[in-house]
Amino acid sequence: MMLAKSDSDETSPIYYVQSPTRDSNDRSTQATPVFHSPMESPSHPFYGRHSRASSSSRVSGSLTSSSTTTGRKGRGKRNDKRWPECNVIEEEGEYIELPRRFYQFFIGVLGLLAIICLFCIIIWGSSRPYKPEVTVKSLTVHNFYLGQGSDFTGVPTKVLTTNCSLKIKVYNPATFFGIHVSSVPVNLMYLEIVVATGQLKKYYQSRKSHCNVDVNLGGVKIPLYGAGASLEVSDNDRVPMTLVFDVWSHGNVVGKLVKSRHTRHVFCAFAIDRDNSKPIKFKKDSCTYG
Template sequence: MQHPKSESDIASLAASSPSRSPKRAMYYVQSPSRDSHDGDKSSMHATPNFASPVESPYHPSSGRHSRNSSGSRFSGIFRSSSGRKVAGKRNDKGWPECNVIVEEGQYDEFGDEKAYTRRCQALMAVCGFFLLFTVFCLIIWGAGRPFKPEVAVRSLTVNNMYIGSGSDFSGVQTRMLTVNSSLKISVYNPATFYGIHVSATPVNLVYSDVVVATGQLRKYYQHRKSQKIVLVHIEGAKVPLYGAGESLVTTNNAVKVPLTLEFQITSRGDVVGKLVRTKHRKRVSCPLGPEYGEFTKAATADDEIQFVETSSTEVAEVLYPVGKLDKPFFGLVKSEPEKYTSLDGNLTSDRILHFLENNKFPLVTVMTELNSAKVFSSTNKRQVYVFAEADDLKKLTESLQEVAKKFKSEILLVAVDIQEENLAKPFLTLFGLEDSEETVVVAFDYKYNSKYLLESDPTSRNIEGFCSGLVKGTLSPYYKSQPIPDNKNASILTVVGKTFDDLVLNSPKNILLEVHTPWCITCEATSKKVEKLAKHFNGLEDLVFARIDASTNEHPKLQVEDYPTLLFYPATKSDPIKLPTKSGVKDLASLINKKLKSQDRSANDEL
């Protein structure tokens, strides 16, 4: 049996159910009370048990709900119209009275939140993609930047050049220049993963700020890791020179025109299509003329010094800020107290190389293990060496630099720490001073294969005079010599450097001289032969036996290549006769007898 609905039921249905819609199943939820004003500890009311959902107090809810969702979605308390809690009050159907069930939220909010989240995720994905792509492009761009194309001018061939007289378009009389030439340019693309598009500004030949010929490089594409040589035709027909032509001198129908080649080459690499590109520009300014040819020839011959050329006065003044820079100009820049040195006069490759060889070293070169090879290989024929302890060298540095300035390009002045045996001892041994601990000044003139020793105190004034004598050639060569020995009652005389003239060259007798060294292996056997010969020829007035240690004694007239050596000096003192050292004593005695010219009695053949 159906029961009539109350007004509250009708209102509830009207509020929650749309009109003209099919009847849905209704679920009714009663939540426990959350607050109590009368102090009851139990705020929960049991849900009445009704036989049918239609007969229970209803709150419409479309859709399906679990118990958890129902309990969480709806909460409320049964209140009376007066706002006070009524425990047992029921309506006319016996239901507990419930005016309002308070809802905590709306279902539509969940749909809006999901849509908003999806939009945010999509936006973040798009932003992340663009960010990663941008970073990728930047990495590729940065990786491509260092690969700058290398541009080099290979050659300029002038097919025709003619200078004549004429007039310009306004009728002004002037010299006219006609040029027909071809230029070869080498372009190398070092990039490993992209090619380049190469283009250039007009290629101009300039004489005294006047463009006398021009050409154009055709734009082309060059593959990665490749080199290409392109040809550019440069032409100029009857170009008026005006005042610039007055300085040209024609000799035998030939004229030297100092031209300058000027152009700018541009390369563009499409790293990632048109999105990421690298672009490089290189300006080429190449002077052409006889001086430049000599400059390049010298640069090719010297692989030790870095050569730099520029046609820009501003750049030249930065590199060489001292003095007036006239074209053509050649200067040397060093990291030394005297930093700038220039070459005056005509520029030829020989003069340039000679200038560099004489000026590339510091005023005073401190010899080390690293630069010793460069010092030894220097082509400077005159070299002065100062051997002293490190502290003494520091005290002499300033005075040595003043001396070096006066003999610049004429003498190579070298300072050596005497405690460095590997560097100092080989030099000092040549003078017999290997054990010296005092300051020693020596010099070499390799042009005459001579050496010199400063025997006075090594003061600044004496060193300057020593260098001056070396340049003028007034120094006396130095020869090593041991102290003069006592040869009284000696069967074999000991000759030293200082007594070589008196005992050998100026002696009226025949001299048999043995030349030996301490390190010679076979010298001892030869010495025994000489002793036997001296004993055999004992008593001959015109025959003297002598020996000299060539390691510690020198003389300009004593030139021996190997040791031991036996030299027979006749009484007439003609050139010495070399005797075989491998011969036996008898054979040597026979040879000596044959060489003796004044002999009162014949030597006994028996020994």
């Protein structure tokens, strides 16, 4: 006896549950398909062709899109699962890390230079008060002769020949560095005319020390022009003279990196006794030291 099928039986969906296969350990677990109509059921005659066509179209579409993307990016490294690898993050990390290290090194160098400069400024400032002391002790006149002569153009005039020796005392008060001492030409002048000149030889003087220096002054047949007449009619015993020169000193405080430089300007006014060959002693108020 055959039972009549109701409309609900013909239109009701049929469900299938697919169990995992043996390859489930190697591949990801497949989801259980859910069919919502008889057309999607495997038992329906149109299911096989429809599902194969749709799946093949999806696979071919995904392959086409992936091949297009791969073609655009170019061939790269692939891992074990044939996925392309990308090194963009690593390259960006290296790009950021290198400038950061460079800036850190640059800042470190600047900090070190700032510390060195600060140290040099402190040492230089501490060396400034140690200005050498210069004292003119005596002047000995060996020769002082006034006569008739001519200048280098042949003009007749009074000429003066002088030969003297000057004694200078230099004291270096610095406690932690020596000094190199020199001078500009030492000039012996009558009015505005240089009648004798000499040069202090450069030498080195150790810290906290005294040194006596001799300077020879000489002038041969120096033309006096109009000043010669005034010298001839002046007092025979005393002739007013002036002594002018500068003493230079520099000390290497920290090698050649930090140097201490000082200048002493010396000006002395005195009179030469042409009939007396004894050394002329200079008092403290006879000279000024700038």
